Amino acid sequence: MHRGWLLFVLSGTALLAADGAKVPPAPAAPERIEVPPPPFSDGIFPCSNCHSSMPVNRTRRELKDMHTDIVLKHDEAHRWCLDCHDATNRDFLHLASGERVPFDESYRLCGQCHGEKYRDWRAGVHGRRTGNWNGAKQYLLCANCHNPHQPHFKALAPKPAPLPPTRSMK
Amino acid sequence: MNAPQDPSRRMFMATAGGAAAGLVMTACGPKRLYEMPPEKLKHSIAQMERDYKQRFGREITVSDQGPLPGVHFAYALDISRCIGCRRCVYACVNENNQSRDPQIQWIRVFEMEEEKGVDFTHGNPYYHPAEVPQEGHFYIPVACQQCEDPPCTKVCPTGATWSEKDGIVVIDYDWCIGCRYCMAACPYGARHFNWKTPGIPANEINPHTHYLGNRPRPKGVVEKCTFCIQRTREGRYPACVEVCPVGARKFGNILDPDSEIRYIIEHKRVLVLKEELNTVPRFFYFYAT
Numbered sequence: 001m002h003r004g005w006l007l008f009v010l011s012g013t014a015l016l017a018a019d020g021a022k023v024p025p026a027p028a029a030p031e032r033i034e035v036p037p038p039p040f041s042d043g044i045f046p047c048s049n050c051h052s053s054m055p056v057n058r059t060r061r062e063l064k065d066m067h068t069d070i071v072l073k074h075d076e077a078h079r080w081c082l083d084c085h086d087a088t089n090r091d092f093l094h095l096a097s098g099e100r101v102p103f104d105e106s107y108r109l110c111g112q113c114h115g116e117k118y119r120d121w122r123a124g125v126h127g128r129r130t131g132n133w134n135g136a137k138q139y140l141l142c143a144n145c146h147n148p149h150q151p152h153f154k155a156l157a158p159k160p161a162p163l164p165p166t167r168s169m170k
Numbered sequence: 171m172n173a174p175q176d177p178s179r180r181m182f183m184a185t186a187g188g189a190a191a192g193l194v195m196t197a198c199g200p201k202r203l204y205e206m207p208p209e210k211l212k213h214s215i216a217q218m219e220r221d222y223k224q225r226f227g228r229e230i231t232v233s234d235q236g237p238l239p240g241v242h243f244a245y246a247l248d249i250s251r252c253i254g255c256r257r258c259v260y261a262c263v264n265e266n267n268q269s270r271d272p273q274i275q276w277i278r279v280f281e282m283e284e285e286k287g288v289d290f291t292h293g294n295p296y297y298h299p300a301e302v303p304q305e306g307h308f309y310i311p312v313a314c315q316q317c318e319d320p321p322c323t324k325v326c327p328t329g330a331t332w333s334e335k336d337g338i339v340v341i342d343y344d345w346c347i348g349c350r351y352c353m354a355a356c357p358y359g360a361r362h363f364n365w366k367t368p369g370i371p372a373n374e375i376n377p378h379t380h381y382l383g384n385r386p387r388p389k390g391v392v393e394k395c396t397f398c399i400q401r402t403r404e405g406r407y408p409a410c411v412e413v414c415p416v417g418a419r420k421f422g423n424i425l426d427p428d429s430e431i432r433y434i435i436e437h438k439r440v441l442v443l444k445e446e447l448n449t450v451p452r453f454f455y456f457y458a459t
Contacts (some may be wrong), residue, residue: 120458123430123433123437124420124430124433125248125420125430125433125434125437125438125458126417126458127417128412128414128415128416128417129407129411129417129430130407130411130412131406131407132405132406132407133402133405133406133407133421133422133423133429134241134405134422134423134426135405140417145415145416145417153253153416155253155301155302155303156253156255156301156302156415157255157300157301157302158254158255158256158297158298158299158301158302159255159256159257159259159260160256160298161256161295161296161297161298162259162273162275162278162295162296163273164296
């Protein structure tokens with residue numbers, strides 16, 4: 001009687017274990033997120049339009065001829081263009097590992113330093129989402145709100161203050 | 171001689187019993203909208219839509235969409251992100267057909283002093299600098315906290331306000347008599363009274379309305395935030411969530427373990443306003459950083 005029970009329990013455990021083994025672990029690679037197009041300045045992309053015919057100059061320097069409107073205020077003491085922009089294919093960015101990243105996946109690049117923000121953004125905590133709370137949501141790229149060259153969020157003019165209460169109704 | 175005594179006592183008991191039963195039926199969560207037979211409700215909504223068309227000269231739909239099963243709404247606002255720009259205030263006014271004149275705004279944004287912390291005695295809703303955020307300040311928008319145990323619904327003498335199954339505290343404007351007991355009971359100043367017929371330009375009316383939410387109100391009733399019931403019961407985000415330029419506003423189903431709202435409550439520093447009152451708000455404030 002006891003042995004029968006034991007066998008039953010054991011076989012049950014074995015079944016459970018076998019069942020559990022069939023379920024593969026969740027894939028580690030992060031899924032690609034649907035984002036709006038990156039906020040390029042007009043007519044600037046693809047960068048290769050100009051850059052493909054130019055020699056690559058990897059010397060860190062102040063740009064004098066082109067892109068003079070870009071003022072880097074983003075760890076400028078340690079960073080410059082080619083730390084994020086890919087020198088050999090200008091239509092891409094690149095990670096620290098050298099892996100090329102298209103502009104519409106730039107969040108992977110930002111996430112290298114801002115891992116905590118990246119995690120929060122993926123979870124829907126950092127950044128604005130629109131659409132459905134229980135369905136399709138629209139994300140924004142980091143660059144849609146933060147200028148990558150000057151990421152600090154710009155101050156805004158507030159909308160009008162509420163009217164204070166009056167002593168009597170008009 | 172002794173005959174009248176017994177009937178009068180019986181009469182008294184019957185009357186008192188009836189009155190007590192009546193009071194119980196009135197005061198203990200009657201959910202007025204749901205007492206109405208469905209055909210009557212349909213008829214009443216059709217009548218309402220005709221009246222609104224006459225009042226505003228355009229088609230206005232009134233939905234009676236009920237709560238979604240397995241859903242309990244909750245809201246979270248990131249105090250470390252809000253810059254006090256008041257975009258939410260005006261998006262809410264437009265979405266929910268609040269009176270422009272006299273002015274009614276369901277969201278009130280307080281400018282707080284960093285040195286004093288979350289202390290509303292130092293909160294200023296009338297700030298108007300050229301740019302926000304201002305150095306040394308942070309900002310806390312306050313609207314209805316959608317309490318789990320709302321003090322406002324308990325004091326309503328007509329049963330015109332109650333908690334829905336999805337956690338939204340609603341008002342049936344047709345049953346509100348404008349006594350404003352609920353406004354006195356609310357510890358958050360979240361309820362607003364229509365002293366006059368709401369003044370809304372006809373071309374600014376949001377025609378997509380809900381019976382218990384943003385349908386145009388008459389004079390003499392109380393109104394408040396409903397988590398944009400007309401949007402959220404269709405699965406959409408509230409208007410304030412979508413307009414916030416810094417993404418400080420988060421909304422979702424607290425019963426869904428994968429929702430962003432649950433992520434926030436489980437991973438971030440979260441607070442509720444006036445926790446000591448035990449109203450159990452479904453509106454959380456948090457610090458993402």
